[in-house]
Amino acid sequence: xxxxxxxVDKMKKIMKKYYLSAKYAKYFGKKIAWIxxxxxxxxxxxxGIIPVYPENHGAIIGASKTGAKLSEYAEGLGYSSxxxxxxxxxxxxxxxxxxxxxxxxxxxxxxxxxxICGTVQKWYEIxxxxxxxxxxxxxxxxxxxxxxxxxxxxxxxxxxDYITFLxxxxxxxxxxxxxxxxxxxxVKAMKIWQAVLDCAIEKPSPLTAFDxxxxxxxxxxxxxxxxxxxxxxxxxxxxxxxIKNKVPAIENEKYRLLWDxxxxxxxxxxxxxxxxxxxxxxxxxxxxxxxxxxxxxVDEDKFLETMGEAYARVYLNIGTDxxxxxxxxxxxxxxxxxxxxxxxxxxxxxxxxxxxIARIIQEKRSIPTLFIEADMTDDRKFSEAQVENRINSFMxxxxxxxx
Amino acid sequence: MKKIMExxxxxxxxxxxYLNQLSKSKKIMGYSCTYAxxxxxxxxxxxxxxxxxLSNNISLSDIHLQSYACAIVRxxxxxxxxxxxxxxxxxxxxxxxxxxxxLSDIFRMSLSFKHFDLILPVKFDTHSSKEYFVxxxxxxxxxLEREQNIKISDDNLSESIKIYNTLRKNLYHLYxxxxxxxxxxxxxxxxxxxxxxxIMDPIEFIDVSSEIIKSxxxxxxxxxxxxxxxxxVCTHPDIFTTIENKNASIVxxxxxxxxxxFDQLVDQSIKxxxxxxxxxxxxxxxxxxxxxxxxxxxxxKKIIENYNINGVIFLFIKFCEPHSFDYPDQxxxxxxxxxxxxxxxxxxxxxxxxxxxxxxxxxxxxxGD
Numbered sequence: 204x205x206x207x208x209x210x211v212d213k214m215k216k217i218m219k220k221y222y223l224s225a226k227y228a229k230y231f232g233k234k235i236a237w238i239x240x241x242x243x244x245x246x247x248x249x250x251g252i253i254p255v256y257p258e259n260h261g262a263i264i265g266a267s268k269t270g271a272k273l274s275e276y277a278e279g280l281g282y283s284s285x286x287x288x289x290x291x292x293x294x295x296x297x298x299x300x301x302x303x304x305x306x307x308x309x310x311x312x313x314x315x316x317x318x319i320c321g322t323v324q325k326w327y328e329i330x331x332x333x334x335x336x337x338x339x340x341x342x343x344x345x346x347x348x349x350x351x352x353x354x355x356x357x358x359x360x361x362x363x364d365y366i367t368f369l370x371x372x373x374x375x376x377x378x379x380x381x382x383x384x385x386x387x388x389x390v391k392a393m394k395i396w397q398a399v400l401d402c403a404i405e406k407p408s409p410l411t412a413f414d415x416x417x418x419x420x421x422x423x424x425x426x427x428x429x430x431x432x433x434x435x436x437x438x439x440x441x442x443x444x445x446i447k448n449k450v451p452a453i454e455n456e457k458y459r460l461l462w463d464x465x466x467x468x469x470x471x472x473x474x475x476x477x478x479x480x481x482x483x484x485x486x487x488x489x490x491x492x493x494x495x496x497x498x499x500x501v502d503e504d505k506f507l508e509t510m511g512e513a514y515a516r517v518y519l520n521i522g523t524d525x526x527x528x529x530x531x532x533x534x535x536x537x538x539x540x541x542x543x544x545x546x547x548x549x550x551x552x553x554x555x556x557x558x559x560i561a562r563i564i565q566e567k568r569s570i571p572t573l574f575i576e577a578d579m580t581d582d583r584k585f586s587e588a589q590v591e592n593r594i595n596s597f598m599x600x601x602x603x604x605x606x
Numbered sequence: 607m608k609k610i611m612e613x614x615x616x617x618x619x620x621x622x623x624y625l626n627q628l629s630k631s632k633k634i635m636g637y638s639c640t641y642a643x644x645x646x647x648x649x650x651x652x653x654x655x656x657x658x659x660l661s662n663n664i665s666l667s668d669i670h671l672q673s674y675a676c677a678i679v680r681x682x683x684x685x686x687x688x689x690x691x692x693x694x695x696x697x698x699x700x701x702x703x704x705x706x707x708x709l710s711d712i713f714r715m716s717l718s719f720k721h722f723d724l725i726l727p728v729k730f731d732t733h734s735s736k737e738y739f740v741x742x743x744x745x746x747x748x749x750l751e752r753e754q755n756i757k758i759s760d761d762n763l764s765e766s767i768k769i770y771n772t773l774r775k776n777l778y779h780l781y782x783x784x785x786x787x788x789x790x791x792x793x794x795x796x797x798x799x800x801x802x803x804x805i806m807d808p809i810e811f812i813d814v815s816s817e818i819i820k821s822x823x824x825x826x827x828x829x830x831x832x833x834x835x836x837x838x839v840c841t842h843p844d845i846f847t848t849i850e851n852k853n854a855s856i857v858x859x860x861x862x863x864x865x866x867x868f869d870q871l872v873d874q875s876i877k878x879x880x881x882x883x884x885x886x887x888x889x890x891x892x893x894x895x896x897x898x899x900x901x902x903x904x905x906x907k908k909i910i911e912n913y914n915i916n917g918v919i920f921l922f923i924k925f926c927e928p929h930s931f932d933y934p935d936q937x938x939x940x941x942x943x944x945x946x947x948x949x950x951x952x953x954x955x956x957x958x959x960x961x962x963x964x965x966x967x968x969x970x971x972x973x974g975d
Contacts, residue, residue: 281934325931353741
């Protein structure tokens, strides 16, 4: 029922090369920084520091269906069953050998940006104690309504603090010309990523949210490198070909759906099929948009001066009503017939507020919403039979409304 | 002392009734946590009242929040939606954890209180974060002035600081008495004092607490097992009496319904807003804030040493992430230094079940055997 995107093999090769370069970094005198998924990676790239993403590793662990086992181990150490499973699987994999891709290379420093949650601060404190390495917290004041002048000033000063921190750890100066180049590439990558996601405006859509989840890896990890721009250009070309030739991601696409929250990594294919069975295609999502939706706040000629504000305005760092506004825009842009909200027990800032968002969707666009309660990594929190029943009922309702 | 405690008992049992009465003469601003700059709020003419939800049954808040939100957040929302907090004119949310952050949105979108957010820095360890902290307090001051149509002078603010410093000194004094003379006052009463201080007019509280301090008879050198409580909010007197009935005393705590509220005073010799910020940075931090990765471990070790502690009781509200993340390393540290500990997780902040009671009693009995 799915038409596989061919470029993905090229991306896998790039990611493999990246993981290997991270693994052998120390042999080439390179430093490793662990960084949160929403963190400002560009200065790391400009300084030749290799960024490593424990959250990406968490996603890999989730997709390899070992999330529950690794979470259980952390729970045995005293971590609550209610805390973020990404954090738990990372804590486990950094002390045991239960890990895919051979685990992550040890960090020389930790960069934690709290624009995605407060959880990462606690998680990185634990890892700073474990690895005894310096931790930099890039603190992005939450924008309930807007960012005030004090917050903007704080973000600018922190960018300077961040560069000073990196220079101290690496004992090297930042090359500002290189930084400028990386900033431009980052902006370019974000724009092409948006163009990739916008291919889903077409009917039928040449890609699904599940494809976007997979292809997200590059924009998250290596934003600011040319290889990312090159890859997304290749991907965009393939998607445009598909549009031209009317090749759909899901055969018989009839109902177009929007996904909210992180993916359920261990049930991606199953979920895709569960919706496809009813001619439903999840064509867009709120998650992968986060890596391009704030591009307008960045001035590529003044990247360091403007990046802080953009990082503070990401989807997870704005008020629930602003999130609802973004969702409504996505509904209109991608001609959405129904919204699937993953109530993710691991991610409270993404999940709390979803009930209000669903209410606003129903009030403003009168389209059905479906809640799936689960966890992004830990399959103990997923009830297949229950979710299947809910999807079937939801799709029946959509079919009745849309015909 | 029993007679004077009646006033405190009344306030703790009927906080909303007390505030309702007070609201007839003064506007009331509720706030969500101990990072509220109450001195500023008070100087603006609002009465600051920390609201800890009371509802045992959650139904209305289920429309807004999933079941895996913590009881602090759910009960606060429940009380608001069920109109128990209608005496409030305004509500101030402080940026602490992810759940509180989203609760603030729900309040702003669904409730009619005048809404304020104070987006505190998460880290307290840099010059830039301190500068930002001062900036946002200055901004909050301007907002309060606009709201109340007044000018808050440095003198007004200094007077307010003086009042709350006295209130905090009294609480600190009571805790010190408890630590030195554990049978002079029960922890249940001590905890009530802190909770009453969140609610009462500060001058009235100072009078009552001063009377209590005067009337206390000290019994030094009492032999008892010495415990501290560590967690966020604990308001359940049954937990305290269960512990203290077993020849044990809670001689200090690391709770935001305890010492984190009153430890450290505001320096009255420097610019008031800067002095407020300095106090927030100096006081024991909540785990949602950051000074360095070892802070929370060093802090628990320090109070164990300072108060000659025999055991630690972690009292966590279920689904509270910041505390849960700290726990395993804290537990390991305690094992290393030979201090027994137990973790009690409370699902609903107002319910203390039999099974938990038995676990707690057994733990206390085993200490010192």
